[in-house]
Amino acid sequence: MAKYQLQLAHLYGNLLNTYGDLGNIMALKYYGQLLDTDVQSRVVSVEDEFSADDYDLIVLGAGQKFEQSIAREDIDSKRDELHRYIEGGKPMLAVGEGYQLLGQSYINQRNEKVAGDKLLSHRSELPTDGEPVQGELVIKSLLGTNMHGHENHDLVTFLGNGEKALGTVIEGVGNNRDDDTEGAVYKNTFCTNMHTVLDRNGELAKKMLLVALANKYPDADLTVQQNVKIESPY
Amino acid sequence: MSLRSSVAAGVGHLSYSVLHGIFNRGSSLPGLVALKLDPDILYHYKDRYDFVIVGGTNGKTTATALAVQTLKQKYPDVLYNPTGSNMKRGIATIFVTAPKPKKKGLAVLEVDEANIVRIVKYFKPKAFVLTNLFRDQLDRYSELYATWDRMLEGVRMAPKATIIANADDPIFNSVDLPNPRIWYGFNDQPMGDLEAPSNTDGVVCPKCHHIIHYGFITYGGLGAYFCPNCGHKRPKLDYEVTTVERMTSADSVVKFDGNEFKIPVGGAYNIYNALAAYSLARFMGVNSSSIKNAFVESPEIFGRQEKVQIGDKEMVIIMVKNQIGVDTVLDMIKTDKEPFSFAFLLTALPADGEDTSWIWDCNFETLKGHNIPYYLVGAANYKDAATRFKFGGFKGVNVEPDPAKLIDRIKEIPTKRMYVVTCYTAMRQLRKALAEQKLIDGGME
Ligand SMILES: [Zn+2]
Numbered sequence: 230m231a232k233y234q235l236q237l238a239h240l241y242g243n244l245l246n247t248y249g250d251l252g253n254i255m256a257l258k259y260y261g262q263l264l265d266t267d268v269q270s271r272v273v274s275v276e277d278e279f280s281a282d283d284y285d286l287i288v289l290g291a292g293q294k295f296e297q298s299i300a301r302e303d304i305d306s307k308r309d310e311l312h313r314y315i316e317g318g319k320p321m322l323a324v325g326e327g328y329q330l331l332g333q334s335y336i337n338q339r340n341e342k343v344a345g346d347k348l349l350s351h352r353s354e355l356p357t358d359g360e361p362v363q364g365e366l367v368i369k370s371l372l373g374t375n376m377h378g379h380e381n382h383d384l385v386t387f388l389g390n391g392e393k394a395l396g397t398v399i400e401g402v403g404n405n406r407d408d409d410t411e412g413a414v415y416k417n418t419f420c421t422n423m424h425t426v427l428d429r430n431g432e433l434a435k436k437m438l439l440v441a442l443a444n445k446y447p448d449a450d451l452t453v454q455q456n457v458k459i460e461s462p463y
Numbered sequence: 464m465s466l467r468s469s470v471a472a473g474v475g476h477l478s479y480s481v482l483h484g485i486f487n488r489g490s491s492l493p494g495l496v497a498l499k500l501d502p503d504i505l506y507h508y509k510d511r512y513d514f515v516i517v518g519g520t521n522g523k524t525t526a527t528a529l530a531v532q533t534l535k536q537k538y539p540d541v542l543y544n545p546t547g548s549n550m551k552r553g554i555a556t557i558f559v560t561a562p563k564p565k566k567k568g569l570a571v572l573e574v575d576e577a578n579i580v581r582i583v584k585y586f587k588p589k590a591f592v593l594t595n596l597f598r599d600q601l602d603r604y605s606e607l608y609a610t611w612d613r614m615l616e617g618v619r620m621a622p623k624a625t626i627i628a629n630a631d632d633p634i635f636n637s638v639d640l641p642n643p644r645i646w647y648g649f650n651d652q653p654m655g656d657l658e659a660p661s662n663t664d665g666v667v668c669p670k671c672h673h674i675i676h677y678g679f680i681t682y683g684g685l686g687a688y689f690c691p692n693c694g695h696k697r698p699k700l701d702y703e704v705t706t707v708e709r710m711t712s713a714d715s716v717v718k719f720d721g722n723e724f725k726i727p728v729g730g731a732y733n734i735y736n737a738l739a740a741y742s743l744a745r746f747m748g749v750n751s752s753s754i755k756n757a758f759v760e761s762p763e764i765f766g767r768q769e770k771v772q773i774g775d776k777e778m779v780i781i782m783v784k785n786q787i788g789v790d791t792v793l794d795m796i797k798t799d800k801e802p803f804s805f806a807f808l809l810t811a812l813p814a815d816g817e818d819t820s821w822i823w824d825c826n827f828e829t830l831k832g833h834n835i836p837y838y839l840v841g842a843a844n845y846k847d848a849a850t851r852f853k854f855g856g857f858k859g860v861n862v863e864p865d866p867a868k869l870i871d872r873i874k875e876i877p878t879k880r881m882y883v884v885t886c887y888t889a890m891r892q893l894r895k896a897l898a899e900q901k902l903i904d905g906g907m908e
Contacts, residue, residue: 243661243674247598249820251662255854272661275674293598293606299672338608363602363817381601381818424820428850463849463862 233266233449235441237286238279241300242272245327248381249425250290253322253434256427257286259462260434264454266442275303281314285441291325291424294338301337304330304346311348319444320417320437322427325382328413328420329353336384349420350389351413356406366401366423368411375399376430378423386422388413395421431459494555505551508558509586512542512568515743518579518614519594519629521788522736526594527573529740532757533749540568551581571743576610579617587621591642592743593628593635594735597683597787598664600816607634607665618642627742629735630697631685637669647742649734650703654678654687662824664787670695682731682794683787702742704734712799722751725759728768730795771902776873777880782890784816789825789884796882797833804837804873804881805830807852808866808889809844815886819844822851831856837876842866842889867896 239254254270261268268286273279292300304311315321329335332345335353345352356362361383370376376396385405388394394404395412403411403422412421417440419433427434435457442451497504517527531543542557554572561568574582579591593614599605611634618626622642628635630646657677659666664683668675668690678687689696706718712729719741726737737758744754771778779796783789796803807827811819840848841863852860863872866889873881885893897903 239661243659243663243666246662246824247664248601248818249823252820252823252851252854255823259854275672293608295606295608296667299667302672338606361602379818379820381820424818425823428823428847428854462853463846 231262231265231267233264233442233446235261235266235268235285235438235445236283237268237270237288238273238284239270240279240287240289240327241274241292241296241303242288242290243274244296244300245290245292245325246296247293248291248325250288250324252425253288253290253324253427256425256431256434257288257438260427260431260459261438263457264435264438264442266438266454268438275299276306279307279310281310281317281319284314285319285445286437287314287319287321289321289323289327289330291327294326297326297330298337300326300330301343301346308346308348311346315348315416315418317444318416318440320440321419322433322437323418323420324424324426325422328386328422329384331418331420332386333389349413349415349418350392351386351420352389353384353386355383356385362402362422364401366403366411367399368396368401368403369399370396370430370433371414372432372436374430374432376423376426376433378421378426378429380422381424382422386413391415395419428462431462435459491550491553491556493559494552494557497559498552498555503585504555505558505582505585508570511564512540512570512586513538514586514588515569515571515590515592515747516579516582516588516617516624517571517573517592517594517739518576519592520576520597520599520610520785521791522594522732522739523573525733525736526592526739526743527571529737529758529761530592530743531571532761533740533744533754534569534571534747536753536757537747537749538569539566540564542568542570544573550575550578554582569747576614579614580620581617583617583620588624590625590627590743590746591618591621592739593626593632594739595629595632595683595685596634596665597785598821599785601818601821602816611637615640625746627739627746629685629739630700631681631687631735633669633675633684633688633697634665636695636698644698645701645742645746646698647702647738648697648700648704649679649681649686650700651705651707652679652687656691657686659684660826662786668693668695681735682791685735702738702745704738707734710734710798712795712797720751722755724755727759729798730791732791769903771897773870773873773902775879776876778869778873778883779880780883780885780890780893782887783884784887786821786824789822789827792882792884793826793829797829799880801880802834802836802878804839804876804878805835806839806841806869806881806883806885807848808842808869808883808885808893809840809848810842810886810888811844812888815888819847822848825851827852827857828855836878837861837881839863839869839872841869842886842892866890866892869893870896870900870902 332351366380394410630648671693673692680686709716715726839861
């Protein structure tokens with residue numbers, strides 16, 4: 230057993246489950262081991278209780294629009310606790326449709342504009358040319374590293390007040406075709422369009438784990454963890 | 464037939480015989496030529512044939528070929544689109560190049576979800592056979608419910624056609640339709656109360672949007688589903704698997720409606736394919752023993768497995784295109800009693816699907832309990848595949864970026880057999896190399 234234990238909520242993990250977010254969780258578990266930390270993951274879905282105090286990490290993944298609409302019906306019931314979690318600076322990763330859900334509004338499968346859960350300030354819209362975005366994406370991230378991933382989204386997103394971009398686009402599209410931004414960061418909530426982002430970008434996994442450890446173990450000396458070098462997994 | 468169509472059909476014939484000898488790609492050219500001359504040429508075949516349309520994500524080709532094999536007993540002229548070329552021009556090709564049927568013929572057509580509406584425009588089928596709906600390539604166009612809506616558009620244009628559908632797939636029972644319905648599925652296990660694993664597609668009750676439960680699960684999200692919230696459940700089965708007597712990586716012995724059938728290849732998904740063909744054949748009036756013979760007489764129809772002998776090693780090549788494809792293949796090869804080696808080849812060209820995130824949802828970890836002393840990942844996207852296996856806790860996995868080199872690498876394996884589970888582009892590269900070394904017949908595609 231590792232020295233530290235973290236609890237991860239895989240939010241709507243049985244609905245927003247199409248684009249390999251299990252890979253993000255496997256990355257957190259893998260890098261967790263390098264940081265002497267066990268990460269326990271649990272699916273928290275419709276009608277399940279969610280308390281911010283029970284979890285140290287959240288992954289809210291990407292999926293299909295039908296399933297996104299079902300998560301949308303439920304997420305209001307978890308809104309207060311999610312708000313407390315986010316404002317408390319706990320780390321969360323939101324990808325694709327999960328990213329859209331947290332914002333002010335997005336477009337559903339019937340091309341209707343619907344309200345998001347309004348936990349963050351961005352909004353997602355149909356691109357003016359209607360063209361979905363797919364391809365390789367490279368950004369200069371605010372962690373200082375270049376991040377690589379595959380983007381595959383039919384909506385474009387515009388950041389709002391208080392949000393920073395996860396990075397600046399070097400290659401690919403990112404949030405939209407207008408402002409060279411990709412993803413959103415608010416406190417320790419990291420949003421992105423990149424599928425399985427943590428598998429190719431271990432630095433972000435490390436960052437989330439370190440934040441979670443500092444939150445849960447405020448008196449621990451995490452120097453060893455901070456000094457762990459992240460190498461490309463392959 | 465109008466003069467214009469006759470000319471179009473005639474030119475189609477000519478181009479097939481001429482072009483087939485010159486180009487390998489003759490398979491859909493006659494149809495292309497005929498459609499150029501008469502875009503509505505299909506309309507002119509509507510009275511000469513009865514039609515059946517086979518749709519769904521996986522198993523269309525196998526179910527279609529098997530059904531044809533059985534239906535030949537009843538119809539002297541049975542057409543189908545054998546190369547899997549299921550676009551309009553492929554379908555046009557089979558009509559313009561077929562001899563004129565003496566009495567009414569039958570056409571069993573494997574049609575892509577999006578094309579059903581385009582084909583039904585020309586003729587009303589007697590039946591639709593619906594195999595399953597899974598996420599295929601991860602583009603936004605192919606979301607499960609969007610695909611289903613496109614299929615329904617075609618189905619709604621033929622309200623008299625009987626729908627012969629896989630009852631174990633909840634999506635096929637999500638809307639009311641005026642069509643007569645026939646349901647097939649598994650009924651070989653006691654009922655419990657299960658939920659599908661969290662990475663399963665489409666586990667939401669289509670009526671009330673709660674998470675669906677299962678009495679048992681056959682694979683993926685298929686099984687005897689029921690909704691604990693609203694009571695919606697799997698419809699009563701008309702044709703069913705009553706017993707699975709044996710299931711190995713090489714074959715299955717099962718009972719359909721109490722009668723024994725041998726299926727000359729492994730895998731639960733091939734039992735579904737055979738059951739779909741059986742259900743259609745029964746609906747069309749073919750008896751059970753004729754169907755039984757058709758299955759064992761045509762083993763090459765089943766699946767995309769190919770066995771290649773390389774020295775004293777056997778390479779078994781199985782093409783996959785999505786997560787559910789990998790998982791069904793894993794389930795099948797795990798029934799191999801001998802130790803074996805395992806290779807996974809990942810490519811991400813448009814033909815493969817460019818978003819490789821699906822590899823993280825494959826249940827590769829279930830291989831760990833088996834005697835597999837040698838793993839290899841490879842092809843153009845080997846780095847993603849290697850990361851997948853590394854994070855999955857596999858140690859000492861071999862890496863080979865060039866699929867052609869598997870012919871040499873297989874010499875180093877400590878087992879007799881290696882399963883090569885591969886995406887389309889990597890399979891083409893491997894087969895090309897095998898053909899160059901005369902290990903397989905290069906003419907096959
Ligand atoms: Zn229900």
